[in-house]
Amino acid sequence: MSLQQLYQIIPTEVCLSCDVCCRFLNKDSHLAPIFTENETGRLVSKGIDRTLFKEQKDGKSSQITLIPHEDYYICPFFEPETQHCKIYASRPLDCRLYPFTIMFSQDRNSVVLGVDMLCPYSEERYESDSFQQFMRHVIDYVESEDVRSQILENWSLIGEFQDTVKVFHTIRHAIEPFNT
């Protein structure tokens, strides 16, 4: 089943001159990207080493193993010299969504969609009409049947609450599987 298209609002040149994404302070950062079972399978079938992917609690998705670079850690698909992602066309939903993120609410009573204010572009443009309109597109995308089912099957994609994330939507009926 193919996922519907997620458009991007942040201009490429903005991301290429930003140093937030794809880099992590710790080797075991819980923020390292999660790949769904299908995304991992596609990359492995193209020759990517399966041992780079650590299986997650849902038994389907995997988290990438970070590698050291200077005094921090990077995703192994990140090319620091050019700031490019070496698997850009095949990067996971987790990366395609960012700065939007799916996580448990602070009280863990719901699964929510928010925007990470650590992204300088989002922090600056959050109130603008174009950004607000784009947020509605992201809601539609995440709530579409095929994307919802990918997220719920690969539920380790749902991150823990982060207070840097501004929540703007509660994902419908997404918490029930965790309450049974």
Ligand code: SF4
């Ligand atoms: S933090 Fe925002 S602007 Fe910076 S690279 Fe990530 S998505 Fe782009």
Ligand code: SF4
């Ligand atoms: S897969 Fe690509 S976009 Fe995602 S963290 Fe790695 S380098 Fe960055």
